[in-house]
Amino acid sequence: MVHIFIFTEKGFIGLFRGITPTILGILPYAGVAFSINEQGKKSISTFTGRDPSNMERMFCGGVSGLVAQSITCTFLYVKLYFM
Numbered sequence: 001m002v003h004i005f006i007f008t009e010k011g012f013i014g015l016f017r018g019i020t021p022t023i024l025g026i027l028p029y030a031g032v033a034f035s036i037n038e039q040g041k042k043s044i045s046t047f048t049g050r051d052p053s054n055m056e057r058m059f060c061g062g063v064s065g066l067v068a069q070s071i072t073c074t075f076l077y078v079k080l081y082f083m
Contacts, residue, residue, distance in 0.1 A: 029071075
């Protein structure tokens with residue numbers, strides 16, 4: 001029902017209000033998380049001479065998500081400000 005109200009009040013464009021800040025927040029997060037994750041797995045392979053285990057991969061994923069969220073958290077505040 002909310003989407004009908006928004007459509008009647010703001011039009012079709014009103015349904016997508018806030019999508020630009022959302023995309024601008026997601027893209028840097030994904031880029032940073034992917035880069036850190038891949039570099040972490042590459043570092044483990046270099047130091048140990050083998051592929052990372054599942055636990056090491058999970059650790060790399062967790063650390064990359066933590067760092068990426070810490071770096072790109074300001075985009076969330078900007079997004080909320082514009083919405």
